[in-house]
Amino acid sequence: MEAYIFNLVNLIAIYSILAVTLNFIMGYAGIYSLAHAVFFGLGAYSSAWVAQHVSPSIFVSYPAAMVAAGAVSLLLALPALRVRGEYFVAASLGLQVLSVTIFSEWKSFTGGIGGVLAIPPVDILGLEVFRPAQFAVLSVIVLVVVLLVINALVHSSFGRNLRAIRDSESAAASFGKNVPMIKTISVVISAALAAVAGALYASYLSFINVESFTLDTSVLVMAMVIIGGTGTVAGPIVGAALLLLLPSVISYFDFLPRTEIGSLQQIIYGLGMTLLMIFRPGGIVGRRSGT
Amino acid sequence: MTKTFKQAAAAATLACLALPALAADHTIGALFPLSGPNAVYGDVFMAGSDLAVEHINADGMLSGPMSIAYEDSQGLPQPAVVGMTKLVNVTGVPYTLSAFTGVSKAISTLGQRNQVVAVNGGGVGPDLAALGEYFWNVIPLVNLEVRAVVPYLTEEMGLQKMVLVYIDDPFGQAIEGELEAAFEGTEGELVGKFSVPVTAQQFSGVAAQVRSAQPDVVYIASYGAQQIQIVKQLRDNGVDAQIVSYSGYITPDALALPETEGMILTGQAVDYESDDPVTSRFVTDFKAKYDRDPTAYNVNYYNATLLYGLLAAALEAEGKEVTGENLLAKRLEMKTFDLVGGTVSFQDNGTLLSPIEVKQAKGGATETLTTVNVGE
Amino acid sequence: MLAIQLAITGLQTGALYALTAVGFSLIFGSTRIFHFAHGATFVIAAYFFYAAFGAGWGLIPGILASALGAVAFGLVLDRLVYVPIQRHEGSFFTVFVASFGVGIAVQNVIGMIFGRGFVTVNTSLSRSVELVPGVYVSPLAWIAIACAAVFLAALQFFMRRTHTGMALRALSDNPELVRTFGLNPRRIQAAAFAIGSVIVVPAAIITSATTGLNPAIGHHVMLISLAATIVGGIGSISGTMLAGVLLGLAESLALLVVDSQWTEAVTFGILFAFIIIRPSGLLGRAAAH
């Protein structure tokens, strides 16, 4: 029973990190990425590879994951600098689909659809953390650290620069801001921190494969941000918790046929997104639209 | 939010979370595809396992009522791992039924780490034999099927040039390896190999490639809805060579497809006519309950479930606790079991041996052409 | 020979892509609504046909049911989702998310009703005949190509020669202008949805007989439509058609070089490259910024 709750805590913490980091570029920089799962995946695969081949120490595998994802995120920064709006969404979709193909085909690194098996548990100064309860402590601490980092950034001049760019790119440039540089840095930070979620995920489940890093995941994380509230601190976490609790709550309605639970959950979150956009586009936590 | 509402909400949440504790005395888990393109298998598997539960409970074999907690794997590794985590941590089962090669490989680490037995009756990838002592197979793996069918094709039917169309996942890759090995030192050869992604449904391009390789015979290694599409689209696009597939093709949907007519298929041989009490009871009750003839999958999951009943009953008779660890010890101790199809014994790697039938699809059913003993 | 066969296969696929994409392109180009639920329209059209045809209604009633379903869905979505959102806020992302949500819901509702597996409409028309030795073409391929040609020509005529068509073209540039013509922009928008939805019907029906349907197919349809619209150039109907055909060809001809699991990557690699290098697309007029 406790294990079940800790299990949920772990999943919520991991997805919260994803939602918070996506919110960082979506809510503050106006970069609407549908490729966030790519960096989640990169983080997971890289940390798994490092854990298996170099060292499962958190001080080795996690930074490695961050570096890998941060480097590849330059591919996402490229369209982010060139285009906005619908074009960027389409570009990020393209990147997401391409990455899934590469995740499926680069079998020596990712194991393809068969995935990476038997990933060693994460090692913190000699302590192997894999039991749900211990892991919950780790995942919550990591979430808090990520939150602190993001929060500090958002409230610094960097965060103001991001919001300035979101509101008016040309005016931001007219006030001396290196718009491409700031956008690139924000994408890199977001991707690197999302990779931490991937590293947690890989060491927690001890198994990863491409299915966890598809467009569906990107959409799910986006839904978490939007349902919770774009550009707010608590929104993404509320959204993550809500969407992850939804299936467990639905699965306790015994009268529902087992095979329909998945569908029902999807219908609820699909319609939830639509209704929210019609009646409260700012999300659950967000303030009402300004105009 | 008012305080009462908060309390009510908290209470409701707790009540929800507390439910699994009320589960039946003997609960085992199952990770079957209940939704998605492979859901048809879930129905077939459940038909077998549900009947076994009925029999075990009717016989009062165990101290309390037995039930199965089904989790939907969709036939995919990722949902399966999530389901397995739930079965291990929440439901707290000592024994799970598994299916599909990718699923089984993915959950095996969790099973091994938490000492929970996982029994496969559906996946046939040869590497399923090497997933650790907590992973058992009650199905002959596909290497046996391949080794049975290749000589039949090349020698009996004179079909030398084969093209393989396989799904790009652990199962498909395993088949590819097995076929390569099976053709070594024979007259025949593998003249083309085309992999298709798991989610693909458009095969006209692949069909053109298959045709241009001019094979005598085409081997299809996929599952569920996809393999039906492959066969249909190959035929639609002018491939008229003999088509061959494995036991996974033998599902009601696939046999109903007009294009299936004449295909060569393999599968484990089950002697439904056997007069041992377990087999005849299974065949009679299965026909009565589902109004159709049982297939090998029905048998395998009936057997996998019955195996738990036998092991747990033996443990209870000794006053031992029914845990994964004890179940494993008991299996190693008992070695042979009376299951559907006769008395069987496990190999050391936790896998059952069984003779293989080579059959041909005719009018929505299969006709046995020959039975091959591939045993070591 | 293989190349010719793949080119013909690609042409058939491309014709279907063009037919699907052009509906999205028309809606997006004229109303600027990021109608991600276009894939859902396709799924609805296809399953309505499947259900009606399967129930023995025959071909023509089946097509009518399919068209009716698609148009009704498009109009309802416009009326109940897009118009209310446009009333308080026009941000493309809000519209996109709402539309995405509808797409997810439709996919799962269809799945609950018709099952999540593949379904196929059985017809002898999907059976190929040998055209020249080694090249097989099914009657459906000809039907697909003919449908694409006829529908797209009719659409071009409509856009250039009728009042509503011209108003549609004007709508994206200047809704006020439409008003001064004495036309109601909201009506024109509804017209865009009706036409954009109905034009997926031939592709949906042909797909149901060739590659078969499943409820998740809308996703792929939508991605292809988006890719074709952008590669063709937003706002350009002929650009979208051209891009649809080219993407189909590219996907098919790629098999000469790579395994089939790379075909999707080929399409989206092209899309990604276009966005980076030439965001205005093949025939687009508007710049991306």
Next chain:
Amino acid sequence: MSRTDPAQGEPLMRIRNLDKSFGGVKAVDDVTMDLRAGIVTTLVGPNGAGKTTFFNLITGNLARDGGEVTWLGRDIAGVKPHRIARAGVMRTYQDLRLFDGMTVWENVLNATEYGALPIPEGRAARLRKRERIERVLERTGLADKRDTRALDLAYAERKFLSLARIMATEARLWLLDEPASGLDPNSYERFLTILREDVAQGVTVCIIEHNLDIVIGISDRIAFLDRGRLLADGDPQSVLNDPELAKIYFGDRA
């Protein structure tokens, strides 16, 4: 603050034979002029004369087709807008382009923050910056609104915020695109006061304006643009009294 060199009246920015066309239409056609230190130059001309395009060209927002622009003697061809801004050329926009989601305070503060990554600054520097912004807000009458989002301001307040952003920077050349249009008499008195004070401090201003009271009230020099061509560039009286120019300018109203 050293705004001493070049001396008053010396050219800060030199513009030579500047050209720009859009699809065959010349938006800016062979314009040559200097923006001189400490001097207020007003660009006048009918709508579509190319005034805003001229701004876009000299701030690097648009690439020019021909000609030369130097800033403090350095050619700024191909230099990115943010570099030109950091070198001391800042502008406002006719449509304001405020950072709508940010508060008044953040808008002004952010206008002074150039670096991509936050650079830790000393306590003293922080205090000085704070005081400077306080002063700017007081002068523009926005002190009470510091925590209001830009989006929620009234029209005149938005115009002053646009000005406040540029006031807080250390720019030496201000390019103001119709900063006073639509202001009530009180507001533009305030606006004129601010401008005079800052010009007295050494700021150089180039301003696009239609309101003749403001043009007369503040200009040291007037440049008259029509259809991209610089028709006149001289002291206010001579330009305003030229009957030919008046005809072009007021033509549509006469």
